[in-house]
Amino acid sequence: MPSITRAKIATAEEITAQLTDAVHEHRLKPGAKLREDEVSDVFGVSRTVVRQALRAMAFEGLLTIEKNRGAFVSKPTLKEAHEVFQARALVEPSTARAAAARITPGDISLLERHIKAEHEALDQDKPGLALKLSGQFHLEIARIADQQTIEQFLKQLVSRSSLVIALYWKRRNALCESNAHHALIDAFRKQDGPLAEDLMKGHLLDIYSQLDLREHEEGATTLRDALRK
Amino acid sequence: MPSITRAKIATAEEITAQLTDAVHEHRLKPGAKLREDEVSDVFGVSRTVVRQALRAMAFEGLLTIEKNRGAFVSKPTLKEAHEVFQARALVEPSTARAAAARITPGDISLLERHIKAEHEALDQDKPGLALKLSGQFHLEIARIADQQTIEQFLKQLVSRSSLVIALYWKRRNALCESNAHHALIDAFRKQDGPLAEDLMKGHLLDIYSQLDLREHEEGATTLRDALRK
DNA sequence: CAGGCAAAAATTGTATACAATTTGAAGCAG
DNA sequence: CTGCTTCAAATTGTATACAATTTTTGCCTG
Numbered sequence A, B: 001m002p003s004i005t006r007a008k009i010a011t012a013e014e015i016t017a018q019l020t021d022a023v024h025e026h027r028l029k030p031g032a033k034l035r036e037d038e039v040s041d042v043f044g045v046s047r048t049v050v051r052q053a054l055r056a057m058a059f060e061g062l063l064t065i066e067k068n069r070g071a072f073v074s075k076p077t078l079k080e081a082h083e084v085f086q087a088r089a090l091v092e093p094s095t096a097r098a099a100a101a102r103i104t105p106g107d108i109s110l111l112e113r114h115i116k117a118e119h120e121a122l123d124q125d126k127p128g129l130a131l132k133l134s135g136q137f138h139l140e141i142a143r144i145a146d147q148q149t150i151e152q153f154l155k156q157l158v159s160r161s162s163l164v165i166a167l168y169w170k171r172r173n174a175l176c177e178s179n180a181h182h183a184l185i186d187a188f189r190k191q192d193g194p195l196a197e198d199l200m201k202g203h204l205l206d207i208y209s210q211l212d213l214r215e216h217e218e219g220a221t222t223l224r225d226a227l228r229k
Numbered sequence C: 001c002a003g004g005c006a007a008a009a010a011t012t013g014t015a016t017a018c019a020a021t022t023t024g025a026a027g028c029a030g
Numbered sequence D: 001c002t003g004c005t006t007c008a009a010a011t012t013g014t015a016t017a018c019a020a021t022t023t024t025t026g027c028c029t030g
Helices: A012-024 A036-043 A047-060 A078-102 A105-123 A127-144 A148-168 A178-189 A193-209 B012-024 B036-043 B047-060 B078-102 B105-123 B127-144 B148-168 B178-189 B193-209
Strands: A063-066 A070-073 B063-066 B070-073
Touching: A012 A036, A012 A047, A012 A127, A012 A148, A036 A047, A047 A063, A047 A070, A047 A148, A047 B047, A078 A127, A078 A148, A078 A178, A078 A193, A078 B078, A078 B148, A105 A127, A105 A178, A127 A148, A127 A178, A148 B078, A148 B148, A178 A193, B012 B036, B012 B047, B012 B127, B012 B148, B036 B047, B047 B063, B047 B070, B047 B148, B078 B127, B078 B148, B078 B178, B078 B193, B105 B127, B105 B178, B127 B148, B127 B178, B178 B193
Parallel strands: none
Antiparallel strands: A063 A070, B063 B070
């Protein structure tokens, strides 16, 4: 039986990876607090190491550290949500074009396996896992384009997108973006850069349009506030 | 008389800021090592805080931390150098266009003061300071465009550009980009977005072309290597 | 005297102890 | 019972002590 939490064998990077996964899969939701000694108990290391991991995640925008109060899973504002998808629209299409020019058969089968895993996750009713895999698909493309600088930035954007989706996703339905990914792979297979660029642009607009980015009434932070009227 | 190093009054952010400035102004050159207790002596805090600062800078790409060996000012490879300016060419022109649409008179005078400070730095034979100010000019534009996400990314890119320039700048001459910045301000004053976009694109290409990005023979890292032949 | 081995010094990595701050609860006046 | 103050508990921030690793030094051998 696999236990999520095993003691005594964890480096800062492993902790970062596991916590990041948890956020990406929405097992840790925006606003959730990560207490330091709780995390250190779970992973069997001292707070020193935990703090490294938490700070690393804060730099990616996944966590927000409030002085003397602790680390919380970030809650992107509406403005940030818009900015994230604007930035992705700026960066990803041209990256997809570059990827189309460099892609190898090995890369293509890797992307296909990615989509397959995504389908399986949906079948097993694990939408969080599917979402995480979907994000990795986009990152793979930057890797294939062989642009590490862009990839690093995109990693942050995808992370924040996950938070945005957790907060502002319209439907409870599964995300139906497999088709878009399939179409992208077809373009890659034909090494059709302009097509890949267009498809990516449309795909991002599609996701963007499925978000509910009107002004929300801020969910009351305090119970007291929630009951005030 | 202002002393660069004052003890007992330093937070992690202040240390990060001062060290970042030193790197941006090329007082700390690529490859330089930053020992933890040396830094903690200088700033009068414990290594705990210093390590926070060093890690923060590593996340921005300014430092490279090698396990059990320490923190060094990063030495971007040729590939990274290309990537940085490709990324800037992707991001900055459209940001300049957005800035032109939102700029206020206050912003314009701020940018003008920036250029003025840059000139003064050059007159006083402080090319490092001038370079730092030049980078901040580009960041200001992202701020004016009111795009924090892009600004954050651009901050990293500008930082790395400084390292690239330290390693690959062709001439020892002063950088003659004030004209480009002046032209940009003119476009901003006219609120001419497309012009600002074009100017920025040309400006970046100009800098890029002044780099010597052919294969360098690697400057010997070790004294032993340097004397080998 | 070059080369390599070994011990010592220096440096970074981690854990723990203590200080500062915030949070929550108990008590009390109105 | 509401609102306020005060005190205790919980939590994070910082410094220090110790462990692990790397780097240097000195010595010995060939």
